[in-house]
Amino acid sequence: MAACIFCKIIKGDIPSFKLFESDKVFAFLDIQPLSKGHALVIPKHHGEKLVDIPDDQLAEILPVVKKLVKATGAENYNVLQNNGRIAHQEVDHVHFHMIPKPDQEQGLT
Ligand code: 5GP
Numbered sequence: 242m243a244a245c246i247f248c249k250i251i252k253g254d255i256p257s258f259k260l261f262e263s264d265k266v267f268a269f270l271d272i273q274p275l276s277k278g279h280a281l282v283i284p285k286h287h288g289e290k291l292v293d294i295p296d297d298q299l300a301e302i303l304p305v306v307k308k309l310v311k312a313t314g315a316e317n318y319n320v321l322q323n324n325g326r327i328a329h330q331e332v333d334h335v336h337f338h339m340i341p342k343p344d345q346e347q348g349l350t
């Protein structure tokens with residue numbers, strides 16, 4: 242979708258810190274991280290909400306989230322996915338947050 246910022250990130254038209262890419266999935270660092278390693282994992286298929294994403298694309302998302310959890314070494318983390326404004330969705334392209342939770346406040350750097 243031409244106006245979508247995450248579609249532009251997938252195409253490389255907007256720069257991102259890429260963590261993973263396959264034919265169906267793209268992962269990158271959140272620009273406003275809630276903790277060090279806060280990542281976003283998205284299907285390449287544009288869809289606004291979870292129900293808009295084909296099952297074959299959805300099936301490849303959680304294995305990538307799992308890889309990122311292992312890569313960060315986080316023992317405590319949140320995996321979140323917001324749908325709709327009332328549910329705090331700001332970007333209308335489905336995305337899964339992977340947010341490591343450090344034991345102590347370690348800052349963002
Ligand atoms: P939501 O509230 O929709 O679940 O989360 C959207 C997330 O996308 C936010 O955490 C926000 O920081 C992130 N984000 C928004 N625009 C950009 C961008 O241009 N680049 C990156 N890397 N992250 C973005």
Ligand code: ZN
Nearest residue numbers: 245248287334
């Ligand atoms: Zn999109």
